[in-house]
Amino acid sequence: MDKIYIDASRVFKALGDPRRAMIVDMLSCGELCACKILEKFDISQSTLSHHMKLLCECGLVVGRNEGKRTYYSHSAEGIAKTKQFFCDITSDKENCICRRNKF
Amino acid sequence: MDKIYIDASRVFKALGDPRRAMIVDMLSCGELCACKILEKFDISQSTLSHHMKLLCECGLVVGRNEGKRTYYSHSAEGIAKTKQFFCDITSDKENCICRRNKF
DNA sequence: ACCTCACATTGAACTTTTTCGATAGGTTAA
DNA sequence: TTAACCTATCGAAAAAGTTCAATGTGAGGT
Numbered sequence: 001m002d003k004i005y006i007d008a009s010r011v012f013k014a015l016g017d018p019r020r021a022m023i024v025d026m027l028s029c030g031e032l033c034a035c036k037i038l039e040k041f042d043i044s045q046s047t048l049s050h051h052m053k054l055l056c057e058c059g060l061v062v063g064r065n066e067g068k069r070t071y072y073s074h075s076a077e078g079i080a081k082t083k084q085f086f087c088d089i090t091s092d093k094e095n096c097i098c099r100r101n102k103f
Numbered sequence: 104m105d106k107i108y109i110d111a112s113r114v115f116k117a118l119g120d121p122r123r124a125m126i127v128d129m130l131s132c133g134e135l136c137a138c139k140i141l142e143k144f145d146i147s148q149s150t151l152s153h154h155m156k157l158l159c160e161c162g163l164v165v166g167r168n169e170g171k172r173t174y175y176s177h178s179a180e181g182i183a184k185t186k187q188f189f190c191d192i193t194s195d196k197e198n199c200i201c202r203r204n205k206f
Numbered sequence: 207a208c209c210t211c212a213c214a215t216t217g218a219a220c221t222t223t224t225t226c227g228a229t230a231g232g233t234t235a236a
Numbered sequence: 237t238t239a240a241c242c243t244a245t246c247g248a249a250a251a252a253g254t255t256c257a258a259t260g261t262g263a264g265g266t
Contacts, residue, residue, distance in 0.1 A: 137243065138241095138242065148242085148243070149244080149245080149246095151243095152244055152245080153244090153245095155244095156244085156245095170242090171241060171242045172242065173242080173243060
C-alpha cells in the first residue's frame with residue numbers, strides 16, 4: 001500500500017467523525033482555544049483533547065500554546081494537500097493516465 | 104449534531120481506509136468490475152464486497168450490474184457534494200460568516 | 207510555596223470496524 | 237439442467253476507535 005494513500009487516509013479518517021468535521025468547520029472562522037470548542041459539545045475534556053490530537057497529527061489543524069491555553073487553527077498546508085489529493089483521485093483521467101498506479 | 108456533518112463524515116470515513124481511497128483512485132480511469140479491483144489487493148472477495156458497499160452507500164461510487172459482473176464507477180454527484188463540503192468547512196470565512204453554525 | 211486553571215495522558219470499558227470462511231443468489235456456458 | 241462463475245450476505249473473531257474518570261503537567265495567580 002502506497003504511503004500517499006495512508007497519509008491522505010489519515011486526514012479523511014479524522015474528518016470521518018462528525019464532531020471533528022464540525023470542529024474543522026468552527027475553525028474556519030479563525031483560531032479557537034480548546035475551552036471554547038469544548039463549550040459547543042457535550043463531551044468530556046479528555047475526549048476533546050483526543051479529537052484535537054488526531055486533527056493535529058493528520059496535519060489538518062495546528063495548535064499554539066499561549067500561557068495555559070491552547071489555540072487551534074487550520075493548517076493551510078494540510079488543507080491544500082488534502083484538497084489536491086481528493087481532486088487527484090476523483091478527477092477523470094483521460095486515456096487512463098493514472099499518476100499513482102497503472103491499471 | 105447536524106445531519107450535514109453526519110452525511111459528509113460518512114464519505115470521509117469511507118475514504119479513511121487506504122484501500123478504499125486507492126479504489127476511488129483506480130476508478131478515476133473509468134469503471135471497473137469487482138474482479139479487476141480484487142486482483143490489485145490481497146484481500147478476500149467478501150472483504151472487497153464490503154468495501155464497495157461502503158463506497159456506494161456513502162454516495163461516492165455507483166455500481167452497475169451487467170450479467171454476472173458488477174461494474175463500479177465514480178458518482179459525479181457524490182464527488183461534487185463532498186468537494187463542496189470540504190471547501191465549505193476549510194475555507195476562511197471573513198467576519199465569521201459561518202453558514203452552518205454561529206460561533 | 208500553594209492553589210487553581212487549562213490541557214494532555216493513561217487505563218479501562220465499550221462500541222464500531224475490519225476481515226475471513228462459509229454460504230446463498232443470480233448469470234452464463236456446456 | 238448441470239456446472240462454473242461472479243458477487244452479496246451472514247456470522248464470528250480480531251482489530252481499531254471512542255469515551256470517560258482519574259491523574260499528570262505546566263502556567264498563573266494569591
